[in-house]
Amino acid sequence: MTRILRLYPQLLRTGFAEAVAYRAEFLIWMFSTNMPLVMLAIWAAAARSGPVANYTQQGFAAYYLAALLVRLMTGAWVVWEMTMEIRQGTLGLRLLRPIHPLLQWSADNIAAIPMRGVVAIPVIGILLYVARSELSHDWFSWLLLCPALLGAWLLYFLVQAMIGTLALRFESAASLFDAWLGFSNVLSGYLVPLDLFPKAFRELAVVLPFRFQLSLPVELMLGRWSRIEALELLGAQWAYVLLFLVVTRAAWRSGLRHYAAYGG
Amino acid sequence: MMRAARVVRAQLRASIAMALQYRLEFAVEGALALLWVGVTLFPLIVVFGTRPEVAGWTFPEMLVVLGWFVALKGVLEGTLSPSLLQVIEHVRKGTLDFVLLKPADAQLLVSLSKIEPWRLIDLAAAGAIFGVAFHRIGRAPGTGQVLLAAALLGAAVLVLYSIAILVVSVAFVAVRVDNLLYLFQSVFDVARWPSTVFRGLLAVIFTFVLPLALLTTYPALALLGKLTPGTAVGALFGALLFATLARAIWLASIRRYTSASS
Amino acid sequence: MIEVSHLRKWYRVHRRAPGLRAALRSLFHRTYEDVKAVEDVTFSISAGERVGFLGPNGAGKTTTLKVLSGLLYPTEGRVSVGGFVPQGRARGFLEQITLVMGQKQQLLWDLPPSETFLLNRAIYDIPRKQYEATVAELTELLDLAPLLGKPTRQLSLGERMKCELAVALLHRPKVLFLDEPTIGLDVSMQATVRGFVRAYNERFGATVLLTSHYMEDVAALCPRVMVIDKGRLIYDGGLAELVRRVRPDKRMLLRFSRPVERRDLESLGAVIEHRDAEAIVQVSKDALQAAVSRALSSLPLNDLTVEDPPLEEVMRDLFAQGRAA
Numbered sequence: 001m002t003r004i005l006r007l008y009p010q011l012l013r014t015g016f017a018e019a020v021a022y023r024a025e026f027l028i029w030m031f032s033t034n035m036p037l038v039m040l041a042i043w044a045a046a047a048r049s050g051p052v053a054n055y056t057q058q059g060f061a062a063y064y065l066a067a068l069l070v071r072l073m074t075g076a077w078v079v080w081e082m083t084m085e086i087r088q089g090t091l092g093l094r095l096l097r098p099i100h101p102l103l104q105w106s107a108d109n110i111a112a113i114p115m116r117g118v119v120a121i122p123v124i125g126i127l128l129y130v131a132r133s134e135l136s137h138d139w140f141s142w143l144l145l146c147p148a149l150l151g152a153w154l155l156y157f158l159v160q161a162m163i164g165t166l167a168l169r170f171e172s173a174a175s176l177f178d179a180w181l182g183f184s185n186v187l188s189g190y191l192v193p194l195d196l197f198p199k200a201f202r203e204l205a206v207v208l209p210f211r212f213q214l215s216l217p218v219e220l221m222l223g224r225w226s227r228i229e230a231l232e233l234l235g236a237q238w239a240y241v242l243l244f245l246v247v248t249r250a251a252w253r254s255g256l257r258h259y260a261a262y263g264g
Numbered sequence: 265m266m267r268a269a270r271v272v273r274a275q276l277r278a279s280i281a282m283a284l285q286y287r288l289e290f291a292v293e294g295a296l297a298l299l300w301v302g303v304t305l306f307p308l309i310v311v312f313g314t315r316p317e318v319a320g321w322t323f324p325e326m327l328v329v330l331g332w333f334v335a336l337k338g339v340l341e342g343t344l345s346p347s348l349l350q351v352i353e354h355v356r357k358g359t360l361d362f363v364l365l366k367p368a369d370a371q372l373l374v375s376l377s378k379i380e381p382w383r384l385i386d387l388a389a390a391g392a393i394f395g396v397a398f399h400r401i402g403r404a405p406g407t408g409q410v411l412l413a414a415a416l417l418g419a420a421v422l423v424l425y426s427i428a429i430l431v432v433s434v435a436f437v438a439v440r441v442d443n444l445l446y447l448f449q450s451v452f453d454v455a456r457w458p459s460t461v462f463r464g465l466l467a468v469i470f471t472f473v474l475p476l477a478l479l480t481t482y483p484a485l486a487l488l489g490k491l492t493p494g495t496a497v498g499a500l501f502g503a504l505l506f507a508t509l510a511r512a513i514w515l516a517s518i519r520r521y522t523s524a525s526s
Numbered sequence: 527m528i529e530v531s532h533l534r535k536w537y538r539v540h541r542r543a544p545g546l547r548a549a550l551r552s553l554f555h556r557t558y559e560d561v562k563a564v565e566d567v568t569f570s571i572s573a574g575e576r577v578g579f580l581g582p583n584g585a586g587k588t589t590t591l592k593v594l595s596g597l598l599y600p601t602e603g604r605v606s607v608g609g610f611v612p613q614g615r616a617r618g619f620l621e622q623i624t625l626v627m628g629q630k631q632q633l634l635w636d637l638p639p640s641e642t643f644l645l646n647r648a649i650y651d652i653p654r655k656q657y658e659a660t661v662a663e664l665t666e667l668l669d670l671a672p673l674l675g676k677p678t679r680q681l682s683l684g685e686r687m688k689c690e691l692a693v694a695l696l697h698r699p700k701v702l703f704l705d706e707p708t709i710g711l712d713v714s715m716q717a718t719v720r721g722f723v724r725a726y727n728e729r730f731g732a733t734v735l736l737t738s739h740y741m742e743d744v745a746a747l748c749p750r751v752m753v754i755d756k757g758r759l760i761y762d763g764g765l766a767e768l769v770r771r772v773r774p775d776k777r778m779l780l781r782f783s784r785p786v787e788r789r790d791l792e793s794l795g796a797v798i799e800h801r802d803a804e805a806i807v808q809v810s811k812d813a814l815q816a817a818v819s820r821a822l823s824s825l826p827l828n829d830l831t832v833e834d835p836p837l838e839e840v841m842r843d844l845f846a847q848g849r850a851a
Binding site: 024025028029031032033034035038039041042043045046048049052053175176178179182183185186191192196197198 | 292293295296299300302303306307308310311313314315318319443444446447449450451453454456457460461462463466
């Protein structure tokens with residue numbers, strides 16, 4: 001454990017150097033994350049004649065800009081790296097290092113945060129300029145936002161890792177990830193705010209893990225919950241994180257066994 | 265002409281054979297296509313659950329726009345993007361010469377070299393969406409309208425294709441450009457709404473600079489019988505102009521590439 | 527150091543005929559085949575040895591190497607490397623070995639090799655003093671100084687290979703698995719790599735297992751070879767002995783002062799090549815002496831050399847024999 005703590009900073013350093021080397025691709029990838037703005041367009045048009053439920057045009061702007069922010073800061077791409085390395089046969093080299101590949105990938109991801117910040121800062125600027133009044137006025141919400149973002153990132157990363165390990169058994173699991181992404185886009189509140197869902201659908205969506213990947217941090221930013229409620233939700237999020245950690249670990253072990261029996 | 269048809273058929277077969285190789289992916293991709301259509305419809309259904317009309321369009325009318333969007337996205341992701349990505353890969357690896365040495369027209373070969381067959385589901389889904397939309401409107405589109413819409417759809421595909429070709433022409437100069445194609449694909453999402461949804465600066469951008477909203481709005485208006493002849497002619501003409509320009513740039517890029525490489 | 531006992535490695539592979547109909551059928555019904563990649567291989571290698579694996583493509587060389595490095599599980603049999611069972615992937619094991627694959631690289635593509643060095647240093651937990659000494663040595667041995675600061679993608683293939691080797695050896699592993707390390711390199715770079723591996727082996731007493739298609743690699747580096755064909759170990763011993771056993775013929779290279787007819791040469795032995803003033807004649811070992819004296823006495827010779835047939839041919843013969851048997 002101490003060894004990993006000593007080793008992680010260097011992993012972060014290397015990850016950061018790579019992110020800088022790939023900055024052009026990175027920025028383009030960031031700019032490709034535009035779905036919240038596309039959705040904002042239609043809702044803003046709908047709200048031209050008056051608020052929809054309790055969302056004014058400004059309210060929609062706040063929601064979608066916050067959602068964009070959360071997605072930019074917590075996004076992960078490890079599933080693409082995993083499937084590519086497995087397909088090209090270079091995973092073997094990674095497995096021969098005395099360090100868990102997932103640790104290395106996680107470091108690459110975290111190390112890219114400064115890059116992400118570059119794109120996030122203008123979004124924050126626009127959010128503050130356009131919809132400051134919609135944001136939470138309670139400092140406690142903002143305090144809870146940090147573990148909420150970390151939890152969201154972990155959920156996102158671990159699901160990708162789980163699906164990536166499927167690629168150790170099946171030749172192409174990237175499409176399974178697309179399926180998961182489809183469900184996640186709907187159920188996490190990325191396309192439509194959860195409180196605009198039809199009632200029964202909403203009750204399902206709020207308990208699924210997808211909600212905790214995006215909607216929860218956004219809800220905190222918009223000050224939707226009281227302090228107690230916010231803490232409870234944070235607890236639920238981290239319960240999911242623990243569950244995903246356990247499952248990912250088991251999936252990785254089992255996948256590796258299969259890989260070493262067939263592929264190498 | 266015959267040779268071109270044979271080339272296309274051979275490549276279609278190769279693509280399908282390759283696609284069938286991955287069993288799990290095949291099944292998943294089919295389901296995925298359907299899932300994606302559902303995900304695309306979802307926001308629209310929720311929006312029109314709250315309002316009967318948005319930006320001057322009713323629900324069935326917007327469905328028509330969305331139907332064209334699904335169809336065009338199917339074409340874009342089903343053949344244009346994969347093929348052009350392959351070209352970029354060739355440029356990166358230096359194997360484009362093999363393609364250019366082949367006797368069929370380079371552009372044709374390049375455009376259709378990769379086909380993702382499950383994208384046909386997108387076209388079928390578009391048809392289903394039109395069916396639902398016109399059922400709600402209560403009448404079917406007239407023949408003239410269908411023909412005009414088809415012509416405008418052809419123009420839309422041409423414009424899409426030309427934009428993609430332009431992106432690839434950049435690849436000859438600055439090789440690491442596959443991301444630009446992805447960027448374009450995600451910006452294309454804007455085309456799912458009719459152009460009146462956008463106001464102000466965005467409206468200008470999406471009408472004149474990058475005529476994305478028009479790719480789906482005009483065919484929809486045509487199908488709904490709301491397109492003025494003047495606009496239709498202007499759109500067709502503009503598309504042809506754009507395509508000619510794109511092809512000229514593409515040919516120039518290839519000439520430059522083949523004369524520069526050893 | 528390395529003990530392998532009755533190693534077997536089988537794969538289950540899905541076989542399909544070409545064509546569209548077969549592709550569709552394969553969606554519903556798959557036929558499988560058992561591919562026996564490695565079949566009952568037993569050997570043992572002591573520390574510090576340099577051993578070459580020879581064999582045609584698909585013979586099982588790379589599979590064996592992957593089993594030894596722990597990337598593949600054996601179907602049957604026992605494997606032990608440095609006292610460890612490779613599949614366990616214990617950290618102690620991983621820190622002792624290194625795998626270099628000629629066509630795949632571990633250097634980070636867009637960053638200079640020095641960045642990968644730093645990364646590996648952290649991963650293998652190399653103490654600073656040792657790290658700096660190793661880097662200095664490797665830089666000198668491989669002439670890396672001008673290369674370390676350039677992004678990997680800007681280096682030529684040969685330069686990249688040198689840096690790959692350096693990165694792979696940064697943690698001073700005791701066992702080196704080299705899978706086609708010289709593939710694609712030009713002749714002088716191949717020589718450099720060979721020289722370096724030898725120097726490393728002599729300096730640090732590391733065990734080296736090498737697979738290669740280039741006979742020169744094996745001839746230059748490996749006093750001991752193991753020949754694998756169709757998953758079986760058909761020879762384990764010295765290279766010279768192998769040559770002697772498989773192709774006990776010798777070759778006479780003759781250069782003449784004036785043109786010589788072919789039939790004059792045929793009495794010496796099998797004529798492999800014949801141009802007006804040069805010829806190569808193959809002679810069995812026993813007949814060599816007689817043939818040489820005959821050539822010296824009856825032919826207008828400028829030069830006569832006796833040598834072994836090229837290794838490529840020896841190998842080809844060896845595998846042809848294996849197939850016939």
